Amino acid sequence: MSLVIGLTGGIASGKSTVSNMLKEMNITVVDADVEARLAVDKGEPAYQKIIAEFGQDILLENGEIDRQKLGAIIFYQEEKRQLLNQIVHPEVRKRMMEKIQKASENQEEVIILDIPLLFESKLTFMVEKTILVYVDRETQLKRLMQRNQLSEADAQARVNSQMPLAEKVKLANAVIDNNGSIEETKKQLIEILAGWGIQKTYQ
Numbered sequence: 001m002s003l004v005i006g007l008t009g010g011i012a013s014g015k016s017t018v019s020n021m022l023k024e025m026n027i028t029v030v031d032a033d034v035e036a037r038l039a040v041d042k043g044e045p046a047y048q049k050i051i052a053e054f055g056q057d058i059l060l061e062n063g064e065i066d067r068q069k070l071g072a073i074i075f076y077q078e079e080k081r082q083l084l085n086q087i088v089h090p091e092v093r094k095r096m097m098e099k100i101q102k103a104s105e106n107q108e109e110v111i112i113l114d115i116p117l118l119f120e121s122k123l124t125f126m127v128e129k130t131i132l133v134y135v136d137r138e139t140q141l142k143r144l145m146q147r148n149q150l151s152e153a154d155a156q157a158r159v160n161s162q163m164p165l166a167e168k169v170k171l172a173n174a175v176i177d178n179n180g181s182i183e184e185t186k187k188q189l190i191e192i193l194a195g196w197g198i199q200k201t202y203q
C-alpha cells in the first residue's frame, strides 16, 4: 500500500506551493477540488442527480452544469448546500479511493490527497498522515491581499470565515511553517517525508 498523506492549509497559506513541490518530486497529488469538478461533468452519476434536485435551470447552453449558478444557490441556502454535498462528496471520495488504489498497484511509495477542507469535512479517515501548511495571520493576510488584489477588510473577512490555522495545527501530524522562504518550506517538506520513510529529492 502507498502511504496516503493528506495535505491541507487555509486560504493563501501555501498549499498549492507545497503541492507543486510534491509534483516536482514525481509524487502523485490528487486535488480534491479538481475531482469535485470532474465528478459533476456531463455523464457522471452526480450530474443526473444534481439536475433531478436543482432542475434544468442550472445548466449552461452546452449542457454542462453552470457552477456559478449552482454556487449562488448554495451560498444563500444552507439546506441546498448540504443536498449538493450529499450528492458530490461520495463521488469525490470514490474518485480519490480509485486514485489511491491505482498508486498502490503502481507500487508508488506515497500518494498525496490535497484537500482544502480536510479537517472540516472529516475526511481524515481516508489518510494515514496529515500535513498542514501553516502561516501566521499577518503573512496570510498580506499574501492573500497581494495574490487576489483584495483590501485588508476583504482579506480579513475571508480568513475569518475559515477554521483558524492555529486550530488546524493541533489536528495535523506535521506542520510546515511557510512564513519563511520557499527554500525553507521545501526543506521542511523533505524532512517531514524523510521522517515517514519517504526519501525524495528533486529530480
Ligand SMILES: Nc1ncnc2c1ncn2[C@@H]1O[C@H](COP(=O)(O)OP(=O)(O)OP(=O)(O)O)[C@@H](O)[C@H]1O
Residues within 6 Å of the ligand: 009, 010, 011, 012, 013, 014, 015, 016, 017, 018, 116, 143, 144, 147, 178, 179, 180, 181, 182, 185
Ligand atoms: N514561502 C513563500 N514565500 C513567499 N510567497 C509565498 C510563499 N508561499 C506561498 N507564497 C505566495 O502566497 C500566495 C498563496 O500561496 P498558494 O497559492 O500556494 O496558497 P494556497 O494555500 O494554495 O491558497 P488557496 O487555497 O487560497 O488557493 C501565492 O501568491 C504564493 O505565490
